[in-house]
Amino acid sequence: xxxxxxxxxxxxxxxxxxxxxxxxxxxxxxxxxxxxxxxxxxxxxxxxxxxxxxxxxxxxxxxxxxxxxxxxxxxxxxxxxxxxxxxxxxxxxxxxxxxxxxxxxxxxxxxxxxxxxxxxxxxxxxxxxxxxx
Amino acid sequence: xxxxxxxxxxxxxxxxxxxxxxxxxxxxxxxxxxxxxxxxxxxxxxxxxxxxxxxxxxxxxxxxxxxxxxxxxxxxxxxxxxxxxxxxxxxxxxxxxxxxxxxxxxxxxxxxxxxxxxxxxxxxxxxxxxxxxxxxxxxxxxxxxxxxxxxxxxxxxxxxxxxxxxxxxxxxxxxxxxxxxxxxxxxxxxxxxxxxxxxxxxxxxxxxxxxxxxxxxxxxxxxxxxxxxxxxxxxxxxxxxxxxxxxxxxxxxxxxxxxxxxxxxxxxxxxxxxxxxxxxxxxxxxxxxxxxxxxxxxxxxxxxxxxxxxxxxxxxxxxxxxxxxxxxxxxxxxxxxxxxxxxxxxxxxxxxxxxxxxxxxxxxxxxxxxxxxxxxxxxxxxxxxxxxxxxxxxxxxxxxxxxxxxxxxxxxxxxxxxxxxxxxxxxxxxxxxxxxxxxxxxxxxxxxxxxxxxxxxxxxxxxxxxxxxxxxxxxxxxxxxxxxxx
Numbered sequence: 001x002x003x004x005x006x007x008x009x010x011x012x013x014x015x016x017x018x019x020x021x022x023x024x025x026x027x028x029x030x031x032x033x034x035x036x037x038x039x040x041x042x043x044x045x046x047x048x049x050x051x052x053x054x055x056x057x058x059x060x061x062x063x064x065x066x067x068x069x070x071x072x073x074x075x076x077x078x079x080x081x082x083x084x085x086x087x088x089x090x091x092x093x094x095x096x097x098x099x100x101x102x103x104x105x106x107x108x109x110x111x112x113x114x115x116x117x118x119x120x121x122x123x124x125x126x127x128x129x130x131x132x133x
Numbered sequence: 134x135x136x137x138x139x140x141x142x143x144x145x146x147x148x149x150x151x152x153x154x155x156x157x158x159x160x161x162x163x164x165x166x167x168x169x170x171x172x173x174x175x176x177x178x179x180x181x182x183x184x185x186x187x188x189x190x191x192x193x194x195x196x197x198x199x200x201x202x203x204x205x206x207x208x209x210x211x212x213x214x215x216x217x218x219x220x221x222x223x224x225x226x227x228x229x230x231x232x233x234x235x236x237x238x239x240x241x242x243x244x245x246x247x248x249x250x251x252x253x254x255x256x257x258x259x260x261x262x263x264x265x266x267x268x269x270x271x272x273x274x275x276x277x278x279x280x281x282x283x284x285x286x287x288x289x290x291x292x293x294x295x296x297x298x299x300x301x302x303x304x305x306x307x308x309x310x311x312x313x314x315x316x317x318x319x320x321x322x323x324x325x326x327x328x329x330x331x332x333x334x335x336x337x338x339x340x341x342x343x344x345x346x347x348x349x350x351x352x353x354x355x356x357x358x359x360x361x362x363x364x365x366x367x368x369x370x371x372x373x374x375x376x377x378x379x380x381x382x383x384x385x386x387x388x389x390x391x392x393x394x395x396x397x398x399x400x401x402x403x404x405x406x407x408x409x410x411x412x413x414x415x416x417x418x419x420x421x422x423x424x425x426x427x428x429x430x431x432x433x434x435x436x437x438x439x440x441x442x443x444x445x446x447x448x449x450x451x452x453x454x455x456x457x458x459x460x461x462x463x464x465x466x467x468x469x470x471x472x473x474x475x476x477x478x479x480x481x482x483x484x485x486x487x488x489x490x491x492x493x494x495x496x497x498x499x500x501x502x503x504x505x506x507x508x509x510x511x512x513x514x515x516x517x518x519x520x521x522x523x524x525x526x527x528x529x530x531x532x533x534x535x536x537x538x539x540x541x542x543x544x545x546x547x548x549x550x551x552x553x554x555x556x557x558x559x560x561x562x563x564x565x566x567x568x569x570x571x572x573x574x575x576x577x578x579x580x581x582x583x584x585x586x587x588x589x590x591x592x593x594x595x596x597x598x599x600x601x602x603x604x605x606x607x608x609x610x611x612x613x614x615x616x617x618x619x
Contacts, residue, residue, distance in 0.1 A: 028558045032551035034179035054547045059440030059459075059492045063551060065560055066533030068438060068495040097437065 029071035037127030049117025161595020174569025193608030198248030213244025217601035248295025267293030307410030315455035318433035338386035345376030348433035406451035430529030453486035497536035501576030507583035519574035534561035
């Protein structure tokens with residue numbers, strides 16, 4: 001345990017995220033079409049981000065829900081934290097198995113598009129068509 | 134200050150671990166296969182606006198496949214054998230309009246029957262072949278059974294998979310691998326088959342050269358607790374490999390797609406290097422697609438984080454098993470596990486795996502698929518895939534249930550959307566979510582008119598501490614129709 005708590009210096013700056021995760025983790029992460037209605041993908045950037053998400057993220061976080069990895073949709077991480085998480089293998093105290101994605105796998109432009117999509121997915125709300133079911 | 138910081142971190146981590154982030158584990162209590170009450174509530178299934186779902190048959194025992202005759206009458210297969218080592222006679226059943234069934238044919242203890250296709254007066258059934266080897270059966274409408282193909286290497290983890298009939302007069306089917314990733318290990322003993330067939334192993338479709346990597350485990354086949362054995366790839370349990378050893382290829386082989394003329398004839402290899410090519414379907418433009426179950430985190434050579442895949446099938450292509458996952462090399466940090474980093478087993482690869490059409494959830498067990506062909510139903514050209522759902526903790530660990538739903542996939546972009554899911558705070562099977570919705574969808578098929586999607590729901594199968602415990606008489610066939618303009 002002592003070994004576990006020897007924090008690398010760059011990990012300490014993210015400790016504030018722990019209570020955020022605890023407080024936010026109990027909300028539902030479900031955003032898919034049958035549950036909330038279709039998400040409007042109106043820009044090319046959003047569409048590109050969705051494709052990047054499907055190629056690299058979907059397998060472990062299906063539509064941002066929990067899968068092999070934890071759910072993403074109910075964690076209010078800012079864009080900078082999302083970018084850090086995608087690029088960096090280390091996360092809290094080295095816990096977690098998510099791979100880091102290098103620039104040849106997700107380019108800087110694709111990373112911007114991915115973050116736009118992940119935020120849009122997180123913000124997606126119930127539409128009237130589904131609410132009336 | 135340091136003590137306070139440590140307390141803060143530990144307390145929050147405990148909250149995270151014990152609170153809403155749960156690592157999914159065993160459920161379902163002691164292992165048994167007894168029938169179980171299953172409430173059915175179509176309103177517990179969420180669909181896109183304008184679609185409705187209804188159960189048209191229930192009380193089935195391990196249903197796996199579905200087909201239609203010229204009149205649109207529905208037929209289903211019951212698997213007979215199922216994971217957990219339950220042995221019942223596999224069956225082909227006609228679904229009557231009142232929800233009852235009439236038996237057309239039954240097999241012996243050589244299940245699982247994994248699916249069926251109807252063509253010109255005959256049913257073609259894939260017989261999994263856990264005891265006597267895989268077969269393709271041709272069954273007349275009166276129930277007379279003849280063997281179109283036999284002797285398929287199906288005694289292991291995966292079986293002879295569901296058939297599809299092409300316009301070229303051939304029947305296409307997948308053949309799963311014996312093992313998770315090429316090496317027979319103690320996981321195969323726990324599955325049950327290693328004890329029955331201690332010499333069984335994977336067979337390559339053409340000659341391959343090994344790197345000579347070996348894996349040492351305890352020997353569950355002997356009484357001696359200290360007995361250890363060393364096993365190489367594509368070799369029997371306890372047989373080590375050597376560097377640059379050549380393994381002779383053969384047909385039939387493991388992890389491949391084959392085709393055979395409907396009137397019978399020689400088996401032809403279509404593609405190989407697959408793991409468990411379960412679902413096959415032709416898209417409206419005639420392209421053959423297959424779902425392939427990704428590696429599990431188990432056995433001597435566990436994989437990690439490898440999703441199930443939808444592939445566009447190219448004739449003669451090698452798809453990467455056992456050294457690649459979703460077209461990417463396994464010998465990569467991305468798939469590293471704490472105990473065994475999957476290094477290459479093959480010294481030379483037979484080719485470069487193509488790019489997947491889509492990558493589906495890790496452990497989702499994405500199985501049966503079919504393509505929408507009509508505007509009446511919508512989503513023309515998209516693949517609908519039945520996700521059986523994870524078998525954790527036997528295959529690895531997840532943060533939440535994966536699969537247990539029907540998804541639709543745009544094969545041109547790889548974009549995946551949920552189509553039929555249970556209404557609950559988190560995704561999961563009805564028996565965990567305590568509702569009357571979907572349990573384990575295993576096959577989907579559009580009716581001949583293309584106006585309704587039929588979903589074969591295998592039934593309740595909890596993963597107990599003793600292994601899978603599929604419950605008899607809990608299988609259901611659901612019908613999804615579009616009732617309103619979107």
